[in-house]
Amino acid sequence: MLEVPPRRLHGPGPSPVHPNVLQALGQPCIGHMDPAFMEIMDGVRSMLQKVFKTDNAMTLACSGTGSAGAEMLMDNLVEPGDCCLIGVNGVFGGRLADKAGRAGGTVHTMEIAWGDVFDLDSVKQRVADLKPKLVALVHAETSTGAHQPFEGLADEVHKHGGLLVMDCVTSLAGVPVEIDAWGVDAAYSGTQKCLSCPPGLSPVTLNDRAMQKVKKRKTKCNSWYLDLSLVGNYWDGDRAYHHTAPVNMNYGLHEALRLILEEGLEARFDRHRKAHEKLRDGLTKRGFKYVTQEGHVLPMLNCVELPKGVGDEGKLRKRLLDEFGLEVGAGLGAFKGKCWRIGIMGEGARDEHVDFILESIDAVLN
Numbered sequence: 169m170l171e172v173p174p175r176r177l178h179g180p181g182p183s184p185v186h187p188n189v190l191q192a193l194g195q196p197c198i199g200h201m202d203p204a205f206m207e208i209m210d211g212v213r214s215m216l217q218k219v220f221k222t223d224n225a226m227t228l229a230c231s232g233t234g235s236a237g238a239e240m241l242m243d244n245l246v247e248p249g250d251c252c253l254i255g256v257n258g259v260f261g262g263r264l265a266d267k268a269g270r271a272g273g274t275v276h277t278m279e280i281a282w283g284d285v286f287d288l289d290s291v292k293q294r295v296a297d298l299k300p301k302l303v304a305l306v307h308a309e310t311s312t313g314a315h316q317p318f319e320g321l322a323d324e325v326h327k328h329g330g331l332l333v334m335d336c337v338t339s340l341a342g343v344p345v346e347i348d349a350w351g352v353d354a355a356y357s358g359t360q361k362c363l364s365c366p367p368g369l370s371p372v373t374l375n376d377r378a379m380q381k382v383k384k385r386k387t388k389c390n391s392w393y394l395d396l397s398l399v400g401n402y403w404d405g406d407r408a409y410h411h412t413a414p415v416n417m418n419y420g421l422h423e424a425l426r427l428i429l430e431e432g433l434e435a436r437f438d439r440h441r442k443a444h445e446k447l448r449d450g451l452t453k454r455g456f457k458y459v460t461q462e463g464h465v466l467p468m469l470n471c472v473e474l475p476k477g478v479g480d481e482g483k484l485r486k487r488l489l490d491e492f493g494l495e496v497g498a499g500l501g502a503f504k505g506k507c508w509r510i511g512i513m514g515e516g517a518r519d520e521h522v523d524f525i526l527e528s529i530d531a532v533l534n
């Protein structure tokens with residue numbers, strides 16, 4: 169039998185998985201067209217609607233990780249020549265711009281310093297000038313720890329006939345995500361961040377306005393696998409076979425969602441906030457510095473510069489992994505070699521986890 173070393177997952181994902189979820193994953197595999205599996209899918213969908221805070225019928229678990237969900241939205245919602253406006257303040261905004269371009273869009277980016285968030289008034293100004301068909305921003309930029317405000321942007325986008333798209337891969341189930349109340353037309357997430365499920369599925373939701381765009385496309389979606397006019401029928405329609413659903417992953421997600429709703433979203437957000445406050449105090453006392461714009465620091469992803477003179481960050485990270493089984497993330501892009509990304513996502517956002525992180529850091533710093 170394969171043996172996996174014990175790990176404490178406190179990087180940018182995957183996050184710690186609840187034992188119930190592991191148990192659900194290990195249930196016997198059944199057919200993806202089995203009526204019993206259809207019921208499980210219905211359960212996944214209705215729980216996803218609650219977690220996304222939406223009534224969108226087109227809510228599903230896209231096969232693949234968060235990047236597949238991003239691609240599903242860009243490939244389906246962008247037609248060749250469509251003007252797209254994408255916010256780039258870290259790695260994931262950059263990837264969205266790349267994906268919109270590959271889908272044939274004419275991409276305009278808004279670029280600000282890594283760690284900062286977009287001021288919605290300036291975004292609205294760009295929207296009024298460009299009248300883009302699609303505007304996309306990252307709600308929780310995992311490469312910088314920035315928490316982007318969304319509320320109040322949708323009206324301006326809709327006024328000019330555009331769709332508002334949100335990356336909520338890291339934010340979903342960790343901080344409030346209000347798809348309907350904020351007027352977000354389409355959003356995607358991932359299972360391995362605050363949902364505390366292994367990587368493998370990407371929850372996606374689209375409202376009627378976004379689905380109209382999909383239905384009225386003049387050209388076929390570039391991707392066959394991610395084509396919503398095909399996959400959509402399996403999740404919300406005549407249940408026609410498209411591709412084989414990752415059956416056991418859906419069991420895992422079903423259980424992860426059940427646990428989230430049992431805890432309650434508000435309680436879960438509160439738990440993330442409290443664990444973050446404890447971690448932030450501890451890190452700040454030890455000389456770590458947050459690189460994220462003040463007032464916009466994500467609770468579940470702490471992007472911090474290492475104290476001066478502690479030596480090579482890569483060697484310290486390796487010691488955390490080798491000696492304590494503790495995984496923290498390296499800095500990306502502009503923060504490479506300077507920062508750590510310490511995740512307290514989902515099951516990891518607890519006092520005892522924060523204590524363990526701080527004690528392990530003390531042991532390798534001294």
Ligand SMILES: *Cc1c(COP(=O)(O)O)cnc(C)c1O
Nearest residue numbers: 233234235260308310337338358
């Ligand atoms: C993790 C992440 C993704 C990509 O998800 P994968 O599961 O790695 O494909 C996209 N956007 C954000 C903000 C993320 O944190």
